[in-house]
Amino acid sequence: MVLGFYPGCSLKGSSREYTESVIAITRKFEIELKEIPDWNCCGATAAHNLNKELSLALPARILALAEKEGMKEILIPCAACYSRLATAQYELNKDPELKEKVIKIIGMPYSGDMVLLNVIQMLDKYITPNLEEKIIEPYLHKVACYYGCLLVRPYNILKFDREEDPQSMDILVKKLGAEPIDWAFKTECCGGGLSISRTSTVGRLSGEIIRDARDRKAEAIIVACPMCHTNLDMRRPEINNYLGAKVSIPVLYITEVLGLALGIDRKSLGLERHFVKVTN
Amino acid sequence: MMEIHTTDKPQGLGSALKQQTDVDLQKCYQCGKCSAGCPLSSEMDYAPNYIMRMIQTGDSELEEKALRSLTIWLCLSCEMCYSRCPQSIDIPKVMDFLREKSLQKKMTNPEAKKIIAFHKSFLKSIEKTGRLNELDLIIDYKTRVFDLLQDVSLAPTMLAKGKLPLLPEKIKDRKGISSIFLKTSKNNSK
């Protein structure tokens, strides 16, 4: 089957391993990912912080392009892009006048009934039903599933998992043989877009996340968002600085963990691109 | 003598807020749950509930304080406050609104310079090519904030790991993108 795909900018650059692992997984289950032709950046944090209309128009263009291509469902692995597209779709569906305005701005027809799947939803829908028999090497580790902010909040727009102590990723990794721990920072913000402009804050926020995971003896942290991954992985020196200790717990994407359990090789999953070494 | 208008109807910025975002700040009963759960509140100059209170009063001096705060730029829109607010007040939306107003009125907090510069560089990169080019972003950002050494140490590792594409990806319909930017231009994003 063919699934519409919106990688977003970070998956093409600093979070390349995420795309690699997503493609490796879908390929193994005979799902072809078709990128939305000529897709643009969703605007991320910058657009909605600076310019409301722009923050609605950029996602609307993406969805309009997907519609034009005849797609009914698209996969959005980046949690931030998923949040932006879902929010724009929700806001425009709620306010017909605003929708008309944005349609004029993007100069394209747009109806707003695209089904948006984040990576966990995609896995639960298309992969886990056929997963069990394909597992070769169960991921026998204690893991801390980190959901971050934008996968689960706000519930009234995303309607995905419960906002406090979500369980969808935990249930998924359990199926892979891992032991998800109960910890306190599942949905606490990692520092998001302040990675470059206020790195000390990221050191503190991500540091607290790492601290709790470490104190509860997690062997790995599993994420589903490239921003969170960057903050927890690439910014490890800041985190270690904040904690006053060197913590070497690796951070893996859920698709990388899944790939390992399915016996896919490390290179295809992009594991060598991490800053914090991923030992098996 | 400061005149406080609080519970009759939204005044000043509060009424523009209600009109543009449909958020009714009169519902806020200052329980403080938002500030209690905000991950950034320890770094903010005014706690989130305090910002709500300042807008509730409709007092122009307090409104200006809110627009000039560091709070609105530190807010990461993590949505924690919104998910816990007993009155379901969309605080992140209020923050977005205040950010735009703050830029429009040129009342941004000096300590937020780097944060705003980052956002502006981000949008500039998208406007040019339709997609973010991280190298362009960093270079433009550094020129805005004169911090040439930021993350320089990371660059070699990023390159080695193939995570720093040197050439930007350009989409075909760049005209469409610049048209969108033009039509939504408020001179903020420059």
Next chain:
Amino acid sequence: MSRIGVFICHCGENISATVDVARVAKAASEIEGVVHSVDYKYMCSDPGQSLIKQAIKEKGLTGVVVGSCSPRMHEPTFRRACSEAGLNPFLCEMANLREHCSWVHEKNEATTEKAIDLIRMMVEKVKLNQPLREIKVPVTKTALVIGGGIAGIQTSLDIANTGHQVILIEKEPSIGGHMSQLSETFPTLDCSQCILTPRMVEVAQHPNITLYTYAELESVSGFIGNFKAKIRKKAKSVDEKLCTGCGLCTTKCPNKKIPNEFNEGLGLRTAIYVPFPQAVPNKPVIDKKNCTYYQKGKCKVCEKFCPTKAIQYDQPDEILEVEVGAIILATGFTVKKVDFFPEYGYGKYPDVITGLQFERLASASGPTLGEIRRPSDGKIPEKIVFVACAGSRDPAKGIPYCSKICCMYTAKHAMLYQHKVHEGKSYVFYMDIRAAGKNYDEFVRRAIEEDHVNYIRGRVSRIYEKDGKYIVKGADTLLGGRPVEIEADMVVLATAGVSNEGAEELAQKLHVSYDPYKFFAEAHPKLKPIETNTAGIFLTGACQSPKDIPETVGMASGAAAKVAALFSKDEMTREPLIAVVNRQAPPLFSTCVGCFLCQTACPYQAIEREEIRDRSGKLIKTVAKVNPGLCQGCGTCVAFCRSKSIDIQGFSNEQMYSEVMALLND
């Protein structure tokens, strides 16, 4: 020949400020059939009423129309006046010129025209009024009280002391309710059980009270003064007449690991159990769901040891049918459990408890014998946090209302803690302090000023566990919203007071209305907090809304007074504005064809079947008959009847048409 008298009231200025009353009276005098028409400042006053009485006598009036306020205000007043002057009270009607006219319009021509129209309509109706007699219904002078907490106990005692019989049913094995679970009560810090148990014993021993515990209402039918109730006495598996209450069985029962409901899940009990030592009656019951004999067929240890052979495993449920004249709902409330709160851990932290659970810890008869100890490891907490407004005043959680009692009991809990753990530190996170009763505010100040409880204004955003302690994230809004983080050993949530499980079902059985939160609805929030919209059924205590003990006791006595008033006469009178199925001369007997669509439609089950038989007893036809005691005069049956055989006395189709025609024929 109609001789109608019209009386237009100024109602001070309420009507005359907007309506030209003199003109209305003049216009009325020109209507055919009106022989007397005046206006006066206050018709409801003594002189005003005298005007009516005089006119009836002097002018031989056959009908009276008073143009004044709403009939809900003064219909009884004017009807009584007419009655005293010798005119059947149902020949007197009111036209509402106030709520329907002067209070809802501006002063202008159209408003006065409308007033004139309203008078004209009512005059035409009154011309067709028939004299009616009030309906008399006998009263059974026994009250049924559902619920044996302090509300049910107080109301039973009060009614019983007036000399009437009371049947009190309670679904738990013992009476006492939540008050028996409390340690000490505010604002006096009286020991709760010490002040309650004498009343419980009084109930058990009162000659006019019949107590059934472990019993629930099965169904009810009938109407005020004449209810028939079916009570299900659940099988206790113990013969109460033989049982002496020695308690040996409860010590011998091998099944000891059942969570104790009386202790709110803290601590355990056996399968055969007495809920608490001061239970009334002090006889055990067997919890069939958890008893080894009932589940697996083995054991029977209690039977073996019982010295009086009181254990009866095959004892069935018993259905009792009783006739009562009034029913009082005293079913109380419950509190939300900790698993209701996602941000406080979804109930997975053993040391994050509800206020009621704290009461059990503080209580001398509780699982820790009155010592405040952590349920997880039994240690005494050195730092304790109390979270007020946990769930209440929270529209996002579906509970927008205030639960009223939490501010007071939180202060009480903090004080009790400080009294028991001298070196301990307690914190209360609050939004407001609601301490409106007598000596209440002084009580809270005592907690702050004498017992050194720390009060911080701000709601708690999150609680999570780390290394056996609980991180409480709150804020101090009086300091601009500054975040406050406390590492506590124990957290007590003052959870919202909500309606009981099964409240909706019970309300539907009784045809009593309830609000969106399943609290039973009072007839009027200000003036009738005890009556319901169903005549003969009264409310008392927290089943109507959360309230404290003094209010509950006051309300319970109030309900008893209502019942006493009801029972003070042997017969009740009801307004005769009810539906009647017509009767004709033989051989028709009635135009009713016996389709009984009306019976299906009637919301009050007021329509019965009547068999019309000839002298030899042969059935001629079965027609509908309205029960005058149950009918509320809603008129639904009239709309349904296809043969126009049923109509409302005092609001007949003719009368309605005449009003409409009066309006159209200008």
